[in-house]
Amino acid sequence: MEKQILVTRSSMPSLEEYVDEIKGMWQTHWLTNMGEKHQALQSELKKYLGIENIDLFTNGHMSLELSLQAMDLQGEVITSPFTFASTTHAIVRNGLKPVFCDINPVDFTMDVNKIESLITDRTCAIMPVHVYGNVCNVEEIERIAHKYELKVIYDAAHTFGVRYKGKSTGAFGDVSCFSFHATKVFNTIEGGAACFKDKEFGLKLYRLKNFGIRGPECVDGVGANAKMNEFCAAMGLCNLRHVDEEIAKRKKVVERYRERLSNIDGIQLSPIQKDVKPNYAYFPVVFEEREFGATREEVFDALAQHDIGARKYFYPLTNTFECFHNQFDVKQTPVALHISRRVLTLPLYADLALEDVDRICDIVLSCRRK
Numbered sequence: 621m622e623k624q625i626l627v628t629r630s631s632m633p634s635l636e637e638y639v640d641e642i643k644g645m646w647q648t649h650w651l652t653n654m655g656e657k658h659q660a661l662q663s664e665l666k667k668y669l670g671i672e673n674i675d676l677f678t679n680g681h682m683s684l685e686l687s688l689q690a691m692d693l694q695g696e697v698i699t700s701p702f703t704f705a706s707t708t709h710a711i712v713r714n715g716l717k718p719v720f721c722d723i724n725p726v727d728f729t730m731d732v733n734k735i736e737s738l739i740t741d742r743t744c745a746i747m748p749v750h751v752y753g754n755v756c757n758v759e760e761i762e763r764i765a766h767k768y769e770l771k772v773i774y775d776a777a778h779t780f781g782v783r784y785k786g787k788s789t790g791a792f793g794d795v796s797c798f799s800f801h802a803t804k805v806f807n808t809i810e811g812g813a814a815c816f817k818d819k820e821f822g823l824k825l826y827r828l829k830n831f832g833i834r835g836p837e838c839v840d841g842v843g844a845n846a847k848m849n850e851f852c853a854a855m856g857l858c859n860l861r862h863v864d865e866e867i868a869k870r871k872k873v874v875e876r877y878r879e880r881l882s883n884i885d886g887i888q889l890s891p892i893q894k895d896v897k898p899n900y901a902y903f904p905v906v907f908e909e910r911e912f913g914a915t916r917e918e919v920f921d922a923l924a925q926h927d928i929g930a931r932k933y934f935y936p937l938t939n940t941f942e943c944f945h946n947q948f949d950v951k952q953t954p955v956a957l958h959i960s961r962r963v964l965t966l967p968l969y970a971d972l973a974l975e976d977v978d979r980i981c982d983i984v985l986s987c988r989r990k
């Protein structure tokens with residue numbers, strides 16, 4: 621029996637380190653509601669990311685959803701369908717209408733040349749995604765947003781630790797949201813954060829994550845419950861101490877993948893972006909059947925036969941989800957459709973052995989028709 625390899629494996633501190641971090645809670649009995657660990661993680665993250673304003677959430681999705689709510693928006697939000705369900709759902713659950721912009725075929729982020737043609741008098745915001753950790757064209761998005769007075773909310777779920785021209789991706793847009801889900805580069809088990817520019821907005825957001833409570837006798841917002849609890853914050857404090865090490869290990873894995881899979885006919889890899897310090901979050905591979913000699917499905921099945929879990933990430937596109945039954949026309953996003961049918965993300969985590977990477981690459985390459 622061959623060793624099973626899952627697509628990802630959560631980073632964890634040693635048990636001792638975590639126990640040490642949570643011990644004090646048996647004295648304080650303070651388990652949630654913005655306690656000591658919550659405060660500590662918030663200030664450590666400010667330092668690590670080099671940003672001024674950050675708030676923590678129970679997960680990345682709620683940071684997106686409540687950020688939109690805190691902006692009091694109405695109308696249409698331009699976004700990408702090449703993403704996780706969360707991005708689109710955050711828009712729809714706020715009573716807003718997603719308008720899907722196609723992606724560019726190189727790094728799979730929003731095609732900035734197509735944004736302006738989608739802007740109408742109902743457009744209120746742009747919600748781009750730094751997909752796979754690839755940084756969007758933040759300058760061009762900012763220019764467009766400024767010109768048309770639109771809000772920008774980045775789904776930065778994939779980019780913890782990524783820097784563009786020396787700045788964390790948390791620094792771009794009106795708000796930028798990270799996910800600290802167990803499967804992400806940095807995790808708090810479940811968790812998320814919103815980085816924002818405007819302190820007034822931050823206060824509103826803070827209240828919305830706690831039912832909209834302003835004071836002991838005043839509730840003036842229809843909020844939710846999206847507070848990060850102390851055990852999750854403690855996990856974050858531990859994992860943050862090791863995140864640079866984890867990213868360095870991921871880099872080795874990615875370099876091996878690149879070594880083995882670059883310059884193969886019919887295989888397209890994500891580019892190394894200029895001015896970007898990456899976090900090596902994902903390793904997407906696009907298979908063009910005609911040149912490669914096998915489809916994405918065939919490669920997926922071959923890996924599955926060896927108990928190796930790759931993911932068809934992101935397939936299907938969010939604008940084809942059953943829950944939106946024919947509300948959107950997928951023909952509007954042909955590049956996203958093309959890529960989503962051909963892409964596979966290969967297993968990637970800090971402790972993935974290079975021999976396992978070799979085994980995965982051997983199987984992938986053996987799918988080529990002779």
Ligand SMILES: *Cc1c(COP(=O)(O)O)cnc(C)c1O
Binds near residue numbers: 680682703800
């Ligand atoms: C993981 C993810 C989210 C949501 O994060 P959760 O913490 O799981 O709620 C949002 N957008 C993208 C692109 C993601 O990958």
